[in-house]
Amino acid sequence: MRRCCQGVGLPCLFKGVGMATPRPPRFLLVFDFDETIVAENSDDSVLRLAPGQALPEPLRQSQRQGSYNEYMRRVLAFLGDQGVRPADFKALYENIPLSPGMPELFQFLSKNHELFELILISDANMFGIEAKLRAAGVHSLFRKIFSNPSSFDKRGYLTLGPYHSHKCLDCPANMCKRKILTEYLAERAQEEVEFERVFYVGDGANDFCPSVALTSADVAFPRKGFPMHRMTQEMEQKQPGAFQATVVPWESAAEVARYLQELLKRKC
Structure with a gap:
């Protein structure tokens, strides 16, 4: 069960003399990366490194539904063959x-870091995500990042793997974000950290799957006009009430910050 706000104001418990247990965060904030934290799909962004900023037609046509991760492995191998290296x-x-x-949203979260636990779940790649978050000065805000493993081999080629396997029929074979989020919440519960609310900020179809698992206490922040937003609208039309979380679409992440700020003002 989620921890209720009635316990928030209680004094800290002590494990020993002078050893106070830190108060756990009250809220979990889950971020997507591509077209959520960053304004582009980073898999498309790497094409700027290709000769003429384009892929050979046979490679471009090799993308098949359900095997995008494998397709990106081929793209990265091609870029390596063209001399693109780690610094690039x-x-x-x-x-x-x-x-x-x-x-603005990250500034707000930095000021209220004791209340929010941040994680990132993305079907991009770990190297690219960490490089961007460090450059933006926000890497330390995230407790954990879940993404496809990536590293440079001895040739200097960026290699990519699948994150995991799963049985969800709605997600690509290499990643189900609902499985990741569900397992993370269970893991934190075992560590005696349970959240009053979960907030999910995303844009894509693969963000819709985990958002369906949110409860009526939670909030989904779909980027306005993107697949996640359209899918929540379609579910509400076809099955009113089936999507339990409050839906707050956004065009600017500053809107998310304002919503969270107002929420904190209302909390006990």
Whole structure:
């Protein structure tokens, strides 16, 4: 069960003399990366490193539904063959622009870091995400990042793997964000950290899957006009009440910050 706000104001418990137990965060905030934290799809961004900023037609046509992770492995191998090296990738990821209002949201979260636990779940790649978050000065805000493993091999090629396997029929074979979020909440509960509310900020179809698992206490922040937003609207039309979380669409992440700020003002 989620921890209720009635216990928030209680004094800290002591494990020993002078050893206070830190008060656990009250809220979990889950972020997507591509077209959520950053304004672009970072997989598309890497094409700027290709000759003529385009892929050969046979490679481009090799993308098949359900095997995007494998397709990106081929893309990265091609870029390696063209002489693209670690410093090139690092500079590219660092310079992908943040989405509108995202600096304001991170500033708010930094000021209220004791209340919010942040995690990131993305079907991009770990190297690119960490490079961007460090460049933006917000990497330390995240307790954990879940993404496809990536590293540079002895040739200097960026390699990519799948995150995990799962049985969800609605998600790509390499990642189900609902499975990741559900397991994370269970893990934190075992560590005696349970959240009053979960907030989910995303944009894509693969963000809709975990948002369906949210409860009526939680809030889904879909980017306005993107697949996650359209899918929540379609579910509400077809099955009124089936989508339990409050839905708050956003165009600027500053809107998310304002919503959270107002929430804190109302809390006990």
